[in-house]
Amino acid sequence: MFIDKRFHNYSLRNVPKDLISGLIVGVIAIPLGMAFAIASGVKPEYGIYTTIVAGILISLLGGSKYQIGGPTGAFIPIVFGIVMTYGYQNLLIAGFLAGVILTLMGIFKLGSLIKWIPRPVTIGFTTGIAVTIFAGQIASFLGLVGIKRHEEFILNINEIIVHLDTINIYSLLTAGICLITVILTPKLTPRVPGPLIGIVVSTLAANLFFPGHVATIGTAYGEIPNTLPKLHVPNLNVDIIIKLLKPAFVIAMLGGIESLMTAVVADGMTNSRHNSNKELIGQGIANMVTPLFGGIPATGALARTATNIKNGAVSPLSGIIHGVVVLLVLRFFAPKASYIPLASMAPILMVVAWNMSERKVFAHILKTKSTDSIVLIVTFLLTVFFNLTTAVEVGLVMSAILFVKRMSDVTTTAKALPNLNHKQGKVETSMVTDTHDCPQISIFNVDGPLFFGAAQTFEKTIMSTINYRPKILLLRMSKVPLIDTTGEAILASIVNNFSKSGIVMISGLNEQPESVLKKTGLYDLIGHEHFFEHTGEAIQYGLTQINKNKCLGCKHFAFRECKKLSASGTLEGKAKLTATF
Structure with missing residues (x-):
């Protein structure tokens, strides 16, 4: 039992210490008890x-x-x-x-x-x-x-x-x-x-x-x-x-x-x-x-x-x-x-x-001039001028709403491409421009929890940037620690919408999101073959699925393979390229 643990290694030598401390605290407690x-x-x-x-x-x-x-x-x-x-x-x-x-x-x-x-x-x-x-x-x-x-x-x-x-x-x-x-x-x-x-x-x-x-x-x-x-x-x-x-x-x-x-x-x-x-x-x-x-x-x-x-x-x-x-x-x-x-x-x-x-902690939180300061002041004023019940209820609701707002701001979804100047070809959001983007493969970095507070922004960002219907949609989700049912529903909507004319691929999926997708059946809908541990593997697979005729003469050069794909204008070149993939 836990009470035995609290007396672990206790001996008679400890009794005088407990006796003195108990006596002192008992004397202090008498006037306080009456006063309270x-x-x-x-x-x-x-x-x-x-x-x-x-x-x-x-x-x-x-x-x-x-x-x-x-x-x-x-x-x-x-x-x-x-x-x-x-x-x-x-x-x-x-x-x-x-x-x-x-x-x-x-x-x-x-x-x-x-x-x-x-x-x-x-x-x-x-x-x-x-x-x-x-x-x-x-x-x-x-x-x-x-x-x-x-x-x-x-x-x-x-x-x-x-x-x-x-x-x-x-x-x-x-x-x-x-x-x-x-x-x-x-x-x-x-x-x-x-x-x-x-x-x-x-x-x-x-x-x-x-x-x-x-x-x-x-x-x-x-x-x-x-x-x-x-x-x-x-x-x-x-x-x-x-x-x-x-x-x-x-x-x-x-x-x-x-x-x-x-x-x-x-x-x-x-x-x-x-x-x-x-x-x-x-x-x-x-x-x-x-x-x-x-x-x-x-x-x-x-x-x-x-x-x-x-x-x-x-x-x-x-x-x-x-x-x-x-x-x-x-x-x-x-x-x-x-x-x-x-x-x-x-x-x-x-x-x-x-x-x-x-008072010191109160002043410290006020100095932050953040949403926590607002919660602090509102809870304080409601406690003084109304009652504790109302203060705690309002304070908790405000904290929850502001937390959701902060978390939704933290979650970002942005288009990305490999940095060809980087030895490992690191995929970065800063690489996408009007003249440097792949018309057939859209890659998105998703960063943060995909939950009800951020799901709508996630959907809007993706749908507004893929209206030209690329062949491949690759979602990099290694920085998505969790997904709730709202986030899953939004992702399912995107998959259903996009799969009519293209392929959805996901790389770096974490354990919790994977568990949710498997439970809802979305994992099977996307297809096991479209999940990848590393983005490089996903890109290589995506390049085998694109319409290579659309690559001829393209000057975006989003991937290292693009120069070869763009220059392959002869039938012989096309045949060799097809054999390569």
Whole structure:
């Protein structure tokens, strides 16, 4: 089993390394879990439950040695939107269904498909999510009162502007202390978790110097329980499944993308290799079980995974320990979390948003001023001003259309002749002119995939240049890596049209196109004898099939044999020439 491979060569000497890394990541995960839950519109303890249950299961059942799972910033706008639209209980069902989808994707080995999503799309929606998270914390940072949260970005910004006159200077001061601490801690003591220190320092400052002047977790959500909730199985029926299938699919896709991206980064940091399909199965099972304990959707967390690796993790045991650490903190210190100011949470999420924004990559893609830049901007804007589902759908469709356009531009079809000045007589497109072309043999270089996006241009190029009906049509296809059914249909049309008065020959046919032509019967229609491995062989065969009377007096001299053919004006010469061929 793959889980055994992840513990390959593991020994007791490695346990302290996993213990230390698990302890550090667990401490970091506590404030993040609560912050992500609050920002998602649910109680802070639900983020802790997710960190514990999903964190342990993802490490135990996943396909990466170093992956740390739990609630992440990327899920904030998705989860918040589902809670606003369907309610918290239905969020749990959507999360469970997402787990089923992820598990099925892993079972049917679809892990590699997620990696095909174009980078401009992933960067676009990731940056869009970061902007949404950052903007969503401004109200808490400033301590604004009377704020109503909306799904729409514009409405949330409008709420902030309308309520700017309610700024709480104490909240602003608390948030500022936390932000400065979070930023400076990694620079002063890199191994100490900045978010935890930021919360502790700002909470102490608020409760010592201006108690009662800022909203806290306790005043907003009540005391956090110190135990996991009892197992609760949601009531599922066909109607609720159909209603929540779309949000569940969004959760599954985003969770799959983020977890596999994080696993790839972990591979790069450790020179290891994860199992993408097993990772999806682990993520799926974790998201099926977590809602049973009231938890929100979870996925691989990039920052926590990187921290896990940097602190010496050796195996998935560190991820399991991280979940156990959070469980112990919940058990013994949960009531203390009620004193944490909400203003202390805001800067933590702002820093998370800043770090996940991919701003450098975003700027780099923009600088290319290519079609990728358009996809990036459109995906980003749709994520911010509409929703992630629309952004990804439009981004993928745009990427597909632009890819087809680029590929069709890459595929070229051009008339060619041998370069007689070249020792090997290399066939080149630049050799064809009005005075240097063979009236009886038309040679075309076909370069690039012959698929639906390029097939029409291929047909138009050939048909427009052979309207004078040469005897031989030779297609050089050594640079055609593949042909689809549309390309095959166009080629069949050309063959049927041309074969009425001439011969179609193909040289250098690759394996995939040959397989397609044989399956459709076009290979037999053209005739096995008309396929050649090398162009030279095809030309020699073609010269035996032409009408040699038309060669008499021709001054094009397209081939080395042409001078002899053109000069053979006597009956004796014709007889000798005929004998030669």
